[in-house]
Amino acid sequence: MPEFQTNCTVVQVEHLGADIFRLTLEAPDIAEVVRPAQFVMVSCGTDQDPLLRRPFSVHGKQAGGRIQLLFKIVGRGTALLAQTRVGQDLSLVGPLGRAFRPPPPTGEVCLVGGGLGIAPLFFLAQRLLEQGRIPLVLLGAGSAVELRQLRQDFHELGCPVHLSTVDGSLGHHGLVTELLPALSDKVGKLYTCGPVPMMAAVARFCGDRIACEVSLETHMACGLGACLGCAIPVPGRSDAYWHVCKHGPVFDAAEVVWP
Amino acid sequence: MPEFQTNCTVVQVEHLGADIFRLTLEAPDIAEVVRPAQFVMVSCGTDQDPLLRRPFSVHGKQAGGRIQLLFKIVGRGTALLAQTRVGQDLSLVGPLGRAFRPPPPTGEVCLVGGGLGIAPLFFLAQRLLEQGRIPLVLLGAGSAVELRQLRQDFHELGCPVHLSTVDGSLGHHGLVTELLPALSDKVGKLYTCGPVPMMAAVARFCGDRIACEVSLETHMACGLGACLGCAIPVPGRSDAYWHVCKHGPVFDAAEVVWP
Amino acid sequence: MTIYNRADSPDLSVHIGALRLANPVMTASGTFGYGAEFAGLLDLSSLGAIIVKGISLAPRAGNPPPRIVETACGMLNAIGLENVGLERFLKEKMPYLRQCGTPVVVNILGDSVDEYALLATRLAGVEGVAALEVNISCPNVRMGGVAFGAEPQMAAAVVRAVKEQAGQPVIVKLSPNVTDIALMARAVEDAGADALSLINTLIGMAIDIHTRRPKLANRTGGLSGPAIKPIALRMVWQVAQAVSIPVIGIGGIATAEDALEFILAGASAVQVGTANFYNPRATQEVLDGISAYLRQHHEPSLQAIIGGLHG
Amino acid sequence: MTIYNRADSPDLSVHIGALRLANPVMTASGTFGYGAEFAGLLDLSSLGAIIVKGISLAPRAGNPPPRIVETACGMLNAIGLENVGLERFLKEKMPYLRQCGTPVVVNILGDSVDEYALLATRLAGVEGVAALEVNISCPNVRMGGVAFGAEPQMAAAVVRAVKEQAGQPVIVKLSPNVTDIALMARAVEDAGADALSLINTLIGMAIDIHTRRPKLANRTGGLSGPAIKPIALRMVWQVAQAVSIPVIGIGGIATAEDALEFILAGASAVQVGTANFYNPRATQEVLDGISAYLRQHHEPSLQAIIGGLHG
C-alpha cells in the first residue's frame, strides 16, 4: 500500500452550514491510490500545537488529483482547520487504513450515514457508481442545515437519498435507523458510518441476514499501527484488541463489540 | 498608567522587503495613552504555542485609534506574526514600560536607529513633531531594502534623514555610528535604539556631553514586572538588577553596563 | 440556556484549614509579583487569595541573566529567588495588598531551618497576612545544598520549626522532583502542616546549540506552564489520597477546565502561575469558568465536587 | 553557501560500547512499532538503529482503551506494554528487520528479574539483534509493584542478571520518575551496563471534567513529547557527568536542534519517540539537520561535539 507524507495546497474551503466545513486539496499522490473509508492524518495547527495529527476520512475525489475532507468543529484541532484559507498548505499523511470491501456482484447496496459519518460514504458512492452500482443512501442528522448540501451532492451523483433529522426539519422526523425497516429485501450489502449507537442499531438490523461493514473512529496518535493507541476489544476475547488504524477503520459488524 | 488586555483587529499588513513587516491595528484604548518607546506584548500563535507573548515597541500612531508595529522575522513567533491577515484579531497587552522622556526645551534632538531599533524612533519622531521639534534622524541597516520604506516615511513626516548601510547599497557605506562625528554640537539630546554594540558606541560618543537615552531589549515572559525575568545588571553593583519591562525599556545611557 | 438568579449562584467558598477563601482561585508565588503589577488589568479583589513572590529574611538579587527561556508549551526560569526581603516587603508591599482586601499568603524561603522559623516569627502578627506558604524547594545550605523538599526528614524539620512560630495557617509547597511525592506529603502532614500546595517547578535545561552554552546563566531552571500539567495533576491526585489535610493544585493551570481537573482530583483550591504571564486575565477566566461549570452541572457548591473523580 | 564534496561529509558514526552505528539517530521503543509500520514513508536503512516496541516473554494484550490522550505539546499513553511476545517477534518481525540491514535493538521488559534474564538468554544468539535495551520502568511484581527503575538496588539486580546472559551490548533505559537520576545511573553502571538511555516517560494524568473520569482507562499514563524535553535534557546532562559509559538521549526530540542539545549535553546518540507519530519523517530530518550543523560549524565528526557544552 503506498503511503505519503505530503504538503497539499488547499484549493477550496466551503462552510456548509452549522459547524461543518469542506476542504478541497490538491493531493495527486493520495488521490491516485486512496480507496473509500481510508483516511488521512492532518496537521491542524502549528508544528507542535495541537501536537498530534487528526484523522479524517477522504470524503470524495475530484478530477485533477484532488481530494475532499468533510469535517465538523468539535475541538481545538477542527476549530483551527476551519480557519484554513485557499492557497495554504496542509500536511497530510495517508492514505491509511483498510477500505470498504467491494459489494457482492449482485444485490442492492445501501449506505447508512449519521452526522459526519456521511463523510466516507460519499466517496464510496462515487466509487460504486464508477463500477455501475447505484447505492441507496440513508442519511441522518440533527437538523436540516447539516444535510442540505450533502443531499444535493448525492443527488448530483445520481443516488436515491432518504433523509431523517432529529428535529424533523428535513425528511423523516427521527433517527435514520428508523428508515431501515422500509429497505427492500434485495439489499445484499450495507455500509455504515456514524455515531456508535446508530451503527450498533444498523448492525442489529442486519444481523446474519445482510452483510454489513462499519467504519469506526478512535483516538489515534499515529494512524500507522505504531503507537497501539487505537485499540478496541475483539469480541469474545478479553486478551486481545484490534487496532482501528490498521485492522480498520472498516470492520465487519460482527468483528465489533457493540454497546 | 492605564493598561489594557485587548483583541485588536488588523487593518493593514505590509511586507516592507527582506523579512520586515508592518502591521496596522485598531487599538483605540492603547493608541490613546501610549507614548514613544512603550511596548505591547503580542500573542503570535495558538493560545499555547508559542506560549509567551512577544514584546514589540509601538512604531507609530495613526488617526482613528490605530497603532503600528514594525518587526522582523527572527524566530517562530515573528514568523507566525508575519502570516497575520487583514481582518484577523491579535491579542495585545499594553502599553507597557517607561517612555522616552521629553528633550530639554532647547537644543537639537537626534534619533539614532539601527535595524529594527528604528521601530520606536518613528513614533518618537511623530511625537516630537507634534511638539514642534524637528529631530535629525540617523538610520543604519545591513542593506538598502531594509531602509527604503522607512526613509520615505521619515521624509513624509518632515525629518532630515541620514542613512548608512553595511553593504553600501544606500547612504553611507558603513556603520550608522560613523555618522555621529558630523553631528552639530547643538545636539542637546540623543535617543537611540538598535543592536547593543551600536548603542554602546552611541553612548560612548555622547559621554557626559550629550544627554542620551537608549531603549533596550531582553527576553520577557510577562512585560509587567511580575516574572523578574528581564533582569540586566545595574552599573557598579554586583547585587542588583534593573527589570527592563518596568524600569525600562528606556534607560539613561549611564544606567546601563555596556559591553 | 437557563437563567439563574443570584440565589442560584453556586457557593465557591473553600476552607484551607482555618483559612476561609471566597473562592478557590489564587495566584502562584513568583508569577504575580506583589499583586500591584496586575492591578491595571485585573480586579485583584476578585481573587481567592494573592500569593506573593517568595520572601527571604534579607533581600536577594537573584541570578544573573538570562533568567528565562521559552520551551514547548512551557518555560524555564532561574530567577534565583530575587526578592525585596522581609523588611521592604512589609513596608513597601503589604500596605497596598492590605487595602485590596484580598487574603494575602506570604511564600517564604530560607537557606536553613532557622531562617524559615525566623520568617514565621516575624510574620506572625502581621495584619493582612492570611497564611504562610513554605517553599521547601530551596537548597539547604547547611546540608550541602540538597533541596529541603527532596528529603522527608529535612522537609519535616522545616515544617515543625515554622509551625512552632507561625501565627497563621501553614501551607507547605512540595517539590515534584522526587520519586515518591506521597511520602513527602505524609512527612510534612505529620510535621504539622495545615495544608499542602503542589507542584513547584520541575528541574529542566535548555542549550543554545550555536553558542554551545546553556540558555540560562544558572544552567538549569524550573519548568512551568501547560507542559507540566499532566504531571502536576497526577501528583495532586496521589497526594490527595495520601493525606487528610487540604491540598492546593498548581501546575500549568490556564483555564477553568484545567482547574476543575485538579479539583476533581482532590484539590480544594488552585493556583494559577505561568498563565498570568501570557494571559493576565487568566485567574478571572478560571473563576468564571468554574462558576459556569457548577451551574451547568447543577452543583450547589464547589465543595460538592472536590475529589469527585470517579473510578 | 559553501559547496561540500563527499570528502567533506562529516563522520556521523558513533560507538555505543561495542555497538557501532552509522549515525546517532534511533527510534524510541514503542513509537516505531516493529519498523515495518514506517517503511512506506521512510527509508529504514538510513536509521542509526531501530529500537522495537518492548518485548516480553509472553505476548501481552495491553490495557483497555482509552490508551492515549493529547496534552499540551505532549501526550499521555497507557498502552500497557502490549506486544506480540518473544516467539512471535522472532518469527514474524525479525526476518523483515534483518533484511533492512539496520541494526536492531530489542527493548525488553519483565515482571521479575528472572524474566529479564530469560529474555536476554533467548535473544543472545539471534542474528540481527545488535543490542538489548532494558526497560526498567516496569513494575516489579514480586516486590509489590514498585518499578524496578525507582530503586537502585532493584535496577542493579536486573542489570546484573541481564548482563550475565546477554550476547549483545546492554543498554539500560532509565526512568525519570526519581529524585536522583545520577544515583540510578551509577548503580546501573556499576552493575555492568554498557550504555544508558534516558528518559522514559514521566507519570501523568488527565481527567475528563464532564464524565469526571480519568481520560485513560488505566488512570495514569506516561507523558512524552516536546513538553518533557527540558527535563530530559537536564537529566541527560546530569547523567553524562556522573558516569563514564555512553549515554543515549531521549525525550521530546523532534528536530535536529533538539538532538544537538542532547549531544552537546553529553549524549552519544539520540532516540526520536513521539515525534514519529506526528512527523513520520522526523528521524530523517533530525539526521539531515545534524549533518548540516556539523558542516556549518566545520566539525569533522559527530564525535567532536559530544558533551561539547561550555560553561
Ligand SMILES: Cc1cc2nc3c(=O)[nH]c(=O)nc-3n(C[C@H](O)[C@H](O)[C@H](O)COP(=O)(O)OP(=O)(O)OC[C@H]3O[C@@H](n4cnc5c(N)ncnc54)[C@H](O)[C@@H]3O)c2cc1C
Ligand atoms: C478513521 C477516522 C476517520 C474520521 N473521519 C472524520 C471525518 O471525515 N470527518 C470528521 O469530522 N471527523 C472525522 N473523524 C473524527 C475526527 O478525527 C475528530 O473529530 C477530530 O480528531 C477532533 O479533533 P479536535 O482537535 O477538533 O477535537 P479534540 O476533542 O480537541 O481532540 C482531542 C483529541 O481527541 C481526538 N478525538 C476527538 N474526537 C475524536 C473522534 N471522534 N475520533 C477520533 N479522535 C478524536 C483528537 O484526534 C485529538 O487527539 C474521524 C476519525 C477517525 C478515527
Ligand SMILES: Cc1cc2nc3c(=O)[nH]c(=O)nc-3n(C[C@H](O)[C@H](O)[C@H](O)COP(=O)(O)OP(=O)(O)OC[C@H]3O[C@@H](n4cnc5c(N)ncnc54)[C@H](O)[C@@H]3O)c2cc1C
Ligand atoms: C521592549 C521591546 C521592544 C521590542 N520591539 C521590537 C520591535 O519594535 N520590532 C521588532 O522586530 N522586535 C522588537 N523587539 C524584539 C522582539 O520582541 C523579538 O524579535 C521577538 O520576541 C522574537 O520572537 P520570535 O519568536 O520570533 O523569536 P525566538 O527567538 O523564536 O523567540 C524565543 C524567545 O526569545 C525571545 N526573544 C528573541 N529575540 C528577542 C529579542 N530581541 N528581544 C526580546 N526577546 C527576544 C522571544 O520573545 C521568545 O520568548 C522588542 C523587544 C523588546 C524587549
Ligand SMILES: Cc1cc2nc3c(=O)[nH]c(=O)nc-3n(C[C@H](O)[C@H](O)[C@H](O)COP(=O)(O)O)c2cc1C
Ligand atoms: C518566574 C517564576 C518564578 C517563581 N517563583 C517562585 C517563588 O518565588 N516561590 C515559589 O514557591 N514558587 C515559585 N515559582 C513556582 C510557581 O509558583 C509554580 O509552583 C510553578 O510555576 C508551577 O505552576 P505553573 O505551571 O502554573 O506556573 C515560580 C515560577 C515561575 C514561572
Ligand SMILES: Cc1cc2nc3c(=O)[nH]c(=O)nc-3n(C[C@H](O)[C@H](O)[C@H](O)COP(=O)(O)O)c2cc1C
Ligand atoms: C505510545 C508509546 C509507547 C511506548 N512504549 C515503550 C516501550 O514499550 N518500552 C520503552 O522502553 N519505552 C516506551 N515508550 C517510551 C519511549 O520510548 C520514550 O522513552 C518516551 O516516549 C520519551 O521520548 P519522546 O518524548 O521522544 O516520545 C513509549 C512511548 C510512547 C509514547
Ligand code: FES
Ligand atoms: S493510531 Fe497508532 S497504532 Fe493506531
Ligand code: FES
Ligand atoms: S518581563 Fe516579567 S518582570 Fe519584566
